[in-house]
Amino acid sequence: MNAVLKIFFFIIISTSNSIRAQEDIGGFLLDQSISRSGYEFYYQLSMLWQDIPNTSGASVVIKETLIPRAGTVLKVELNNKIVYQTFMGRRLKPIDEQVEQAAITLVNLIASNNFSEFNQDMASSGL
Numbered sequence: 001m002n003a004v005l006k007i008f009f010f011i012i013i014s015t016s017n018s019i020r021a022q023e024d025i026g027g028f029l030l031d032q033s034i035s036r037s038g039y040e041f042y043y044q045l046s047m048l049w050q051d052i053p054n055t056s057g058a059s060v061v062i063k064e065t066l067i068p069r070a071g072t073v074l075k076v077e078l079n080n081k082i083v084y085q086t087f088m089g090r091r092l093k094p095i096d097e098q099v100e101q102a103a104i105t106l107v108n109l110i111a112s113n114n115f116s117e118f119n120q121d122m123a124s125s126g127l
Helices: 002-022 036-049 096-118 120-125
Strands: 028-032 059-067 071-078 081-089
Touching: 028 036, 036 059, 036 071, 036 081, 036 096, 071 096, 081 096
Parallel strands: 028 059
Antiparallel strands: 059 071, 071 081
């Protein structure tokens, strides 16, 4: 039995090392929404998030705050900074445009963050 377990763990470790070499782990996308439209926003953004390159090190949180009798405010945070905010009414309506705008904002910010990481002269002085 011990020999079988040793072989099993060896196979798992060897395959996990080869997978790590082939694929980088991307950034995190966390959902803290509370409404149906918030969940839909998260789902659509997560589909777009998979296609965004160079997201390693980025953590995105979708937070939703209830406004009594008015709807909710949905915020998208990138590394603990609010980068996108939108109002979601009480009634369900298409949110495709809002999701696309949030995704474009994230792509632009991640691209500018990656650029400033690799170019130290630009990052510190802004010149």
